């Protein structure tokens with residue numbers, strides 16, 4: 052078969068794939084089973100399990116800009132006197148590398164330090180002798196992606212897709228558009244080429260695999276449902292040829308790709324393998340558009356035991372695929388909380404914030420089972436119905452881990468696959484140890500994402516769960532009384548999100564690498580393309596009265612070719628009677644923080660309180676644009692918090708704009724980076740700026756015309772600057788006189804000739 056020929060040979064297959072009882076056990080009962088024997092099948096798994104985007108694209112040593120949260124009071128104290136600066140205003144926290152520096156709020160952020168964030172540890176100030184940096188127990192870090200350092204050698208390069216440390220065979224999922232798609236799409240791509248890199252190790256002697264032979268009168272898609280059974284000690288693979296054929300058939304039958312599906316992945320078959328039950332093969336057709344995503348036979352009522360591990364009641368009906376087995380299971384039917392079963396319902400979506408925020412009987416452990424149910428669970432032969440190393444469970448639905456794709460200051464983000472074969476990003480935030488106001492803020496991200504549901508340039512929230520239901524309840528109720536103290540129990544917040552292929556920070560880094568190779572020519576069209584999308588995304592949230600407050604390249608993700616905004620962790624809603632947001636702490640990522648974000652809640656010369664609002668986001672956009680143009684953020688050379696603070700809050704500081712081929716670009720940056728927030732352009736204006744909407748050629752004065760006309764045209768951009776307006780009108784008079792003189796001369800010449 053051509054497909055076989057294209058497949059790379061399994062590397063060290065004997066050591067990496069430990070068949071349970073040798074290939075002989077992988078028998079087929081189908082008459083034509085030889086076309087996809089298990090080893091071949093496993094090679095497909097190898098081929099496909101290689102993620103369709105290199106992990107290092109988003110999980111690399113590439114340093115990320117980091118968010119800073121500095122308590123206003125701490126800052127004021129620190130700035131009030133030099134002695135107070137010498138004291139350590141960051142004594143409680145401080146995160147290296149940038150993730151989030153929270154002076155008073157996140158004592159455990161340091162634990163979020165990532166190996167891949169080789170942020171600079173600052174111990175002495177740069178360029179500012181008047182300010183002594185705080186003696187930071189951790190670090191105050193400056194961020195690094197402003198310099199757009201190219202990717203370092205990424206750990207992600209070598210990191211296996213599935214965490215092998217934790218399980219001999221953790222998990223492996225794929226779906227096939229069809230065997231041809233597999234061969235054509237995946238194998239032609241580099242990222243799938245090294246299929247043998249995906250190591251799959253079966254646990255010996257635990258289960259066998261049995262694909263159900265479909266009957267002819269079944270729907271071809273249904274016939275693809277593989278059946279997995281756990282028993283005995285061998286892997287049995289049946290009906291593979293039939294399976295392959297069915298896949299092909301179904302592919303030919305107007306299969307519609309669900310829109311949320313990863314563009315590179317195929318569609319119609321998922322294979323799931325799990326460690327505890329040995330390899331489990333589950334081949335389910337991806338849903339046709341409009342169909343329920345999860346196969347019916349996998350439904351089972353679910354209960355939650357006190358350890359938070361989800362157990363399944365025995366599945367019912369002949370079509371049950373996962374009877375008493377680990378692996379993907381449908382947990383949509385019911386969630387047993389505090390001794391009662393709460394019906395969540397299969398069609399609940401992320402909009403139903405209220406539905407999750409149910410007051411728990413016992414807030415500190417609201418997942419406890421009632422005694423009767425709990426004892427029943429204990430008697431069950433298999434305590435765990437899924438391996439938490441392999442799966443995440445969100446709202447009773449299992450998502451199989453495919454690898455970590457990023458980690459922020461407060462979260463880790465994993466690539467996952469759902470039971471309906473869709474790839475998602477799953478953001479998990481550990482709440483334990485956080486103070487309540489911080490945790491409250493995290494939950495607000497869910498609120499904002501719900502509010503922004505359906506907006507095309509905002510990342511879509513598919514589902515979520517906050518295990519601390521009381522906390523969520525408070526957010527839903529808009530509770531203003533935030534408890535003191537910290538969350539003590541093992542609580543998490545999960546968000547299942549649309550999956551993005553790469554973030555802008557990495558794209559920029561790649562772009563600059565390419566530009567370095569090709570002699571540094573700024574690609575204006577590329578710039579326009581993404582700049583416009585960024586503006587539109589931010590416009591969307593501004594129209595919804597949300598200020599993001601942490602705009603930076605890492606928070607724009609490319610999803611199916613379009614930029615989408617992520618990370619509303621510190622976003623704030625603008626109250627209806629104002630244009631500003633309320634902050635009790637400075638937040639943001641230093642290199643992108645506006646002057647007013649640094650000085651938030653302080654008083655200006657007129658005694659007015661300095662507030663943040665939409666213009667703060669415009670400043671951040673200006674910093675991103677500057678970075679796209681020059682390869683670094685405007686204040687990148689100031690390395691410490693204090694030196695940055697000093698220059699950014701200095702209204703007389705002149706940002707350096709090196710000349711670029713298109714002067715409109717400099718003008719555009721100036722519009723965004725005006726120190727006075729009232730002078731900054733708003734997004735609707737920016738969307739009409741001549742850099743994005745160049746004047747049509749006939750409007751342009753001819754180059755053969757008097758140069759002063761061209762100059763006047765350029766000056767039009769500064770129509771709102773009184774000084775420039777005055778000069779322009781003087782110039783206009785001069786040009787008019789020159790024109791008049793020309794006309795007179797030519798008339799004179801004409802008269803003489805005649």
Ligand SMILES: Nc1ncnc2c1ncn2[C@@H]1O[C@H](COP(=O)(O)OP(=O)(O)OP(=O)(O)O)[C@@H](O)[C@H]1O
Pocket residue numbers: 109116117118150151456457458459460461462463464476478510548549550551552554601605606608617618619620
């Ligand atoms: N939907 C997604 N698809 C793909 N990758 C994602 C997604 N969401 C987040 N990521 C990756 O994970 C990283 C961290 O996510 P996010 O910014 O939401 O976390 P965070 O903890 O709020 O980060 P920080 O505090 O540093 O801003 C992102 O920069 C991105 O690389």
